[in-house]
Amino acid sequence: MSSQAPHNTLLIPGPIEFDDAVLQSMSHYAEVLSESHVGPAFVKTFGETLTLLRKLFQTTSPTAQPFVISGSGTLGWDIVASNLIERGEDALVLHTGYFGDSFAAALETYGVRATQLKAPIGERPSLAEIEEALKQKPYKIITITHVDTSTGVLSDIKAIAELVRRVSPDTLVVVDGVCSVGCEEIAFDAWDLDVVLTASQKAIGCPPGLSILMLSGRALDRFKSRKTPPASYYASIANWLPIMQNYEAGKPSYFATPPTQLIHALHTSLTKITSRPLAERFAIHAKTSDKVKAAVAELGLTQLATKPENQSHAMTAIRLPQGMTAPDILPALLKRGVVFAAGLHKEIAPLYIRFGHMGVSVTEPGRNDIDKAIAALKEAYAEVKQAKGL
């Protein structure tokens, strides 16, 4: 069976549909069959991958440092929590859904005092609320979920970073970009961010299994001035920093065996993404998102994120009407060859569904994935409404 075989269209908020070339780069070429993780061919691939990440994050700062580590996106929280802040110090966690709670839990595991600034479901803390919170304590870091995958809420990281620099300039700005890097605009240098952490399987369009981070020089300085050693071994920047610096400089280096096949896939994906202007990529994601959201509104349905400025361009969290749950409509969508995700926010999980629109499904309109999914949504919704007598 070839990768061209018909299959259901995966439109969950990650993992997403893959470009054939990305998957094939893990199995089809001689190098992946015969490659030492410290041999010159892989050193070159890994080094180039790190350099391509600088392009994706729009950074040219020589002190910024990319990391690619075997693990899921979640590992990025441990890297932040065990290296950039110490036991007993304060972190301000902006909460726009499930992933705020989890990031806070990760910070607390390492003895950090995490204060959550929560908004109602579908909302985000206002700049005024954030400013007030920042004035209460000397927070070492502020964490922001760029797009919370559980709610589809988008945060305005540019405005928040500006605010932090103005009222609490020593606070590191940490962005959880798991569901945003590769589809929402991120200008690492221009917006003066300190950490963006992400994963491979969402808008980057690569199989899951890579924890990806960009750290600013300010973040590395904070790490270097720790009073105590890093609080994790596998997630220790002390262990990984020389490895990343060496590979990018073309020198093999060993701390733990890198996931060579996944890094080939990431190299292929990043090469493709950065071969076109990033502005174009962000624009087509915004335009596609508008189209999806218009179709949802046309059906008389609402989103978890009610205000347009709170709505991510990566996904749409669609609230179901009274009397209909995710287990009612997801099978009706699957019957039409479309895979959406159920809700994830603990309080209301069965009451909504999530439609991911990232990566090749968006950038290659010839695939027709989005139109097919919109049509399937219309049909499935009508079918379930009728069956339920709604």
Added chain:
Amino acid sequence: MSSQAPHNTLLIPGPIEFDDAVLQSMSHYAEVLSESHVGPAFVKTFGETLTLLRKLFQTTSPTAQPFVISGSGTLGWDIVASNLIERGEDALVLHTGYFGDSFAAALETYGVRATQLKAPIGERPSLAEIEEALKQKPYKIITITHVDTSTGVLSDIKAIAELVRRVSPDTLVVVDGVCSVGCEEIAFDAWDLDVVLTASQKAIGCPPGLSILMLSGRALDRFKSRKTPPASYYASIANWLPIMQNYEAGKPSYFATPPTQLIHALHTSLTKITSRPLAERFAIHAKTSDKVKAAVAELGLTQLATKPENQSHAMTAIRLPQGMTAPDILPALLKRGVVFAAGLHKEIAPLYIRFGHMGVSVTEPGRNDIDKAIAALKEAYAEVKQAKGL
């Protein structure tokens, strides 16, 4: 280019040569193209993979628990250090090379007091020395590197486990099986082991990127009786245990996105490995190792592990004669299409080379990988000896 393209033969102590079917399972089939990590197809694959691991570890104990987590083998040390022992408690680390030092460093990161019992390079601590050490302190865990990849030293984990049960029955027996699982015999139940941790890319023959563990009921009880919460978030058994139990029971579950493609590769590899008697697999690895070691002796070369009972069947660490270093002979081997690894033990790294003999290179004699490598070693050694005037 197809995966049949000619390529150098990778005979380092991991990653190893791949079976075509293993690599292709990451890219060739419809399911990997359209698969949600919580959809029924992947739930089935992941659940079966966990069950296949029970077969590989020869355990039928209902209280034993397999784990497969996105990360390198190194992550297994954090899982042990942050869950099965607490700050201020004692661990006895048997040192047979580089990986003993690293495991001790991982334990110390989490506040554990690690006492290393060291042997000279190429040796291993004797049972009498281990018994004496166990009587000094109430060690919560003892860690043993089954095969230390830096030296090729094999530990007798069966005898050590017996000893521990006799003289210090509450001490958990923790085996680092990164370079042994899949080629050295491990009988988890019969030998009464508590933890075996490993990685995907050595004798299991899967791409790197999976941290794999088997825990005994006794180890899980130790975890459940902790006085303090787990000391890591990403490596927390509290976070992963329900996920593994749910997937094996056929239920989707979410903590962090699993590396779906790599788990497909692992499923393919484990299906193949467990389709034949394991005893046969261990025997062919032993026989092949004997052949390699005989060829090394025939050349007048010695191993780092001098005593036959200390020598692993996964790899051979070959000491080079005075006047010859790894950078002299590795290119002469590569010219003949064979990739060996340089030394890794800090004190003597350039003075030896490592020949890995695991997986399909061993179990499929039709590939001729081992004979090719032995012939290449003979020629390369003669060539460098002559060039150096030795």
